[in-house]
Amino acid sequence: MSLNYQYFPVSRPSEGGGGKTGNWRIVRPLVDLNKCIGCKACYLWCPENTIIPSDGKVTINYEYCKGCGVCSNVCPVKAISMVNEL
């Protein structure tokens, strides 16, 4: 019997699930790499999966970043500040 009627509601982490951000973001996260200790908390929490750990630090893909500030809030060493877009 074909099982193709069966669907399951799961999703996998993927970059920019909410689509490209365009120009409506008003603040952006800025990582102070001197302070960053590479704990990856921001990477785990970013709802858009736009933070990429590399070389023990992190970089942010601003094409998808929505500027929600979650990363800045969870960073244990306050390495991420939210700065005005313009």
Added chain:
Amino acid sequence: MMSKVISGNEAVALGVKLSRVKVIAIYPITPQTYIIEELAAMRDKGELDAEVIRVESEHSAMAAIYGAASTGVRVYTATASQGLLYMHEMVWWVAGSRIPIVMTVGTRAVGAPWNIWNEHTDFMSERDSGWIMTFASTPQEALDLTLQAFRISEDERVFLPMMVGMDGFILSHTKTRVYIPSQEDVDEFLPPRKQPYTLDPEDPVDIGNMFQPIDYMKFRHSIHLAMLHSIDVIKEVGKEYEKKVIPIGSYSTLNDSYKLDDAEYAIVSMGAWSLDVMQVVDELRKEGIKIGLYRIRYVRPWDEEDIKKKLGDKQGILVLDRSVSFGRGGHLYLELKSTLPEANIKGVVTGLGGVSIGKDMILPLTRKFIEGNTNNEWFYPSEVEKVELRNPRYIK
């Protein structure tokens, strides 16, 4: 296989143990408390190798086993009445996430006013949630259906949770002879659980995430189709159970019937009082009245085809309901009426809140129906006592 004189609650607890359940969430509510007490005692004695989680509410009970089941283990809980209503939200989450779970509902009236006795309204109010819903009529059937529920729920054509209803007190607390299968037979019947995805750090997935409208609708449709496909699975599992586990039941069909083939009239009922109806059928048959019983065992899926086949040609159908949708009528009556819109169907709501209805009451009720004097009605077996009823008063 051996047999013992035990209550419905004990029978269910034994069924759960034989199913090799790994996580059980326990929260007491009358009349199912005895089941989880039995399971806790079994664990205490080392007979049951399962985690028993003492939760702080029924909502948490369902949430706890939902989480555990998402990792791929077999889980169980039981509830009733206000408890089922309290977990209502989680009941929908489980079905929507397509997580197989088995739960017993020891049916009971819903307050207010406070009432701990039997009624089916709690159970019936979950019929749109996406759970497979079956209802036992004896402690034996409660055990049999519990074992079958794990197989059905975990079948790849289904992957839906399943609740097994059982009349509070009437079945949960009454002791009768119950056949108990051996662990070997159950192990052969019930293979280890599989599911299409599990929570696994090696392969992370998010269950129940936000979905766009069209995807959401597709998932809802898939639940509907899985429910329809489960009809075949239920029959298959039932037949295998009959053959390999306990060779005395009759599980090759979803619903059961008694002296129905040549009957002109039919009574439709669900649960323990169906055995009283069987006696009524015997009695009326002695008088030459051709009548039979159609016993609903599965509320969901609803076996429309079988109902049309078995009841479509009957001159009159009397539906006994132990639950009610206010302003509309008994739930089974409404379901039957929508399946057979042309048929002569009458519905009687009775037995709510533990009102005791036996053969001696169903017999005159049925006579009246055959004489053509029954409209859709509520039946009270005795005088209603007024405790205190106030007239409306208006505050100036």
